[in-house]
Amino acid sequence: SLTDKLQNVFKGLRSKGKLSEAEVKAALKEVKMALLEADVSFKVVKQFINSIQEQAVGAEVFGKLDAGQTVIKIVNEELVKLMGSETTEVDLKPGNEITVIMMTGLQGAGKTTTTAKLAAQLKAKKGRKPLLVACDVYRPAAIKQLQINGEKVGVPVFAMGDKHKPVDIAKAAMEHAAKNGMNLVILDTAGRLHIDEAMMDELVEIKDQLDVHQTILVVDAMTGQDAVNVSETFNNKIGIDGVVLTKLDGDTRGGAALSIRAVTGKPILYVGMGEKLSDLEQFYPDRMASRILGMGDIMSLIEKATAEIDEEQAREMTQKLRKAEFDYNDFLAQMQQIKKIGGMGSILSMLPGVGNQLSGVDMDEGEKSMKRVESIILSMTKDERANPGLINPSRKKRIARGAGVDISEVNRLVKQFDQMKKMMKQMPGMAGGKKRGGFGG
Numbered sequence: 001s002l003t004d005k006l007q008n009v010f011k012g013l014r015s016k017g018k019l020s021e022a023e024v025k026a027a028l029k030e031v032k033m034a035l036l037e038a039d040v041s042f043k044v045v046k047q048f049i050n051s052i053q054e055q056a057v058g059a060e061v062f063g064k065l066d067a068g069q070t071v072i073k074i075v076n077e078e079l080v081k082l083m084g085s086e087t088t089e090v091d092l093k094p095g096n097e098i099t100v101i102m103m104t105g106l107q108g109a110g111k112t113t114t115t116a117k118l119a120a121q122l123k124a125k126k127g128r129k130p131l132l133v134a135c136d137v138y139r140p141a142a143i144k145q146l147q148i149n150g151e152k153v154g155v156p157v158f159a160m161g162d163k164h165k166p167v168d169i170a171k172a173a174m175e176h177a178a179k180n181g182m183n184l185v186i187l188d189t190a191g192r193l194h195i196d197e198a199m200m201d202e203l204v205e206i207k208d209q210l211d212v213h214q215t216i217l218v219v220d221a222m223t224g225q226d227a228v229n230v231s232e233t234f235n236n237k238i239g240i241d242g243v244v245l246t247k248l249d250g251d252t253r254g255g256a257a258l259s260i261r262a263v264t265g266k267p268i269l270y271v272g273m274g275e276k277l278s279d280l281e282q283f284y285p286d287r288m289a290s291r292i293l294g295m296g297d298i299m300s301l302i303e304k305a306t307a308e309i310d311e312e313q314a315r316e317m318t319q320k321l322r323k324a325e326f327d328y329n330d331f332l333a334q335m336q337q338i339k340k341i342g343g344m345g346s347i348l349s350m351l352p353g354v355g356n357q358l359s360g361v362d363m364d365e366g367e368k369s370m371k372r373v374e375s376i377i378l379s380m381t382k383d384e385r386a387n388p389g390l391i392n393p394s395r396k397k398r399i400a401r402g403a404g405v406d407i408s409e410v411n412r413l414v415k416q417f418d419q420m421k422k423m424m425k426q427m428p429g430m431a432g433g434k435k436r437g438g439f440g441g
């Protein structure tokens with residue numbers, strides 16, 4: 001898989017010093033493939049890779065990360081920066097002033113569905129009184145569809161059939177809203193299969209004649225490359241204020257988010273996560289970055305590990321291991337580090353490719369056995385913990401009783417501990433005192 005490919009490249013990178021141009025180029029070749037596979041447009045990929053390259057070459061490998069993680073970190077941060085914005089919600093006028101939102105986009109993008117979703121959210125979360133307006137007079141079923149959706153979310157729909165111009169319907173709807181104390185008017189406009197002058201003119205006319213506060217472009221995330229042309233044209237011809245990316249519940253990697261943001265500079269506000277009218281979510285650039293890279297939540301893993309594992313302690317541990325001084329107190333401390341970063345279950349679930357395979361696995365088992373090991377060590381005396389060699393059969397019996405476990409478990413732990421010590425002494429990296437924090441080195 002892509003993640004494996006990336007990780008293979010990254011594995012080859014050194015873990016100290018500055019990233020060389022060759023290393024960065026090799027890593028970015030895979031990132032480039034990843035972005036193209038995620039349907040980010042070619043033009044945007046090229047720009048992105050160029051800008052990343054400049055930043056990454058010569059970058060110092062971060063203290064606790066290795067070279068590969070450093071590249072991922074830079075790529076990820078840049079993706080988040082590119083897709084993020086201060087604006088994370090559709091802007092509404094204050095108080096009881098009527099806010100007019102015009103929904104635009106190609107046919108099938110999800111305008112009518114999103115119109116109802118958005119109304120439901122702004123009603124529930126912002127206490128708005130919405131009115132949905134049926135401005136799609138071309139498709140026979142369009143008006144009916146909006147009425148059904150409106151009913152589902154308990155929001156009234158204004159319609160005048162298909163004999164009037166959309167701009168006139170919109171104007172009439174404004175009067176209706178004002179008369180009935182509504183303060184949010186959402187216009188569901190008509191799309192076409194492709195960009196088309198008549199459609200653009202119609203939208204421009206509405207914008208010219210009404211006080212449209214927010215023009216929202218609805219784009220199907222699955223359209224990939226096409227999304228760029230669409231958003232570029234809509235933004236140039238009518239001007240958009242924000243974007244809703246629909247159908248992200250599918251298996252698309254969501255490259256459209258990056259393309260659209262890069263090309264229009266307009267914020268992505270919401271994402272559609274299903275056909276149900278409650279399936280509208282806020283847009284989170286960090287989640288989208290992970291999705292586009294296909295890397296699970298690897299960044300949160302890196303960040304968590306970086307934040308929680310004390311470098312000084314890790315260094316000390318390495319020293320001890322080198323001198324074979326590692327004892328049960330250190331073992332206990334290591335276990336507590338693991339617990340601090342959320343236990344094995346949470347570590348595993350954050351690894352790419354593992355997260356969604358975990359459902360059938362009993363993660364409690366690992367945590368339970370960790371607890372038992374802990375209680376065995378806690379049943380040892382101070383002397384025994386510091387001098388593992390002291391632990392003879394009669395002491396083992398006492399420890400087992402104290403921990404409430406079978407003596408075989410104590411035996412197993414002692415054996416594992418000895419093996420671990422031996423193994424760690426043999427690891428070539430240990431003698432050099434690697435800089436990475438982690439379990440024993």
Ligand code: GDP
Nearest residue numbers: 107108109110111112113246247272273274275
């Ligand atoms: P419009 O032509 O732009 O008004 O698009 P519609 O709102 O009629 O939606 C077209 C189709 O896409 C419908 O079958 C919707 O149920 C579906 N749809 C819209 N948004 C989403 C979404 O976020 N996820 C999924 N799976 N389907 C969606």
Ligand code: MG
Nearest residue numbers: 111112136142
């Ligand atoms: Mg529609």
